[in-house]
Amino acid sequence: MIQDIRLFGDEVLRMPAEDVCDFGAHLQQLASDLLMTQAEAKAVGLAAVQIGVEQNVFSIDGSTVERRGRREVLVNPQVADSHGEMVEEEGCLSFPGIFVPISRPAWVAIRAQNLDGKEIVREATGYLARAYLHEIDHLRGRLFTDLMDADTRRDVIGKMRSLRARERSGPLARFFPFARTAS
């Protein structure tokens, strides 16, 4: 099912997610919800906490940024290694319409499990590396605002407060036209 995406200000976004031990029906349902909600939002990635589930799981659709990218769900992901540095505009579905240049490693290796519990490793560069790191941050209760300088952060938080005040009456998910590169 398509789920509501939690916005900045929702305290679940600051909760560290718990590791998954049970790879049963609940996890399969969560994975399906993530993939459907992410596709509807046309996002690169979506962390379980963004739909209010404090489980260490995220979905990613690499095909949105790379021709042969995979569309999959990663469970209990960890950053195994990273190097380099790259500054690029980054968005977040929990901050609709906001894009800010953020510095992140240019290459990353992720260790995780798939939906059957099998250990997997993924390596990525560029925007896909950025998306992996962005989603893993979500699962630790971190947001991209934590990586901004103080002035930019203040500006972004101010914009989010006025957006929430303006759109209180309707589902915000319908109001962001720039979601394609958000995660």
Ligand SMILES: [Zn+2]
């Ligand atoms: Zn995000």
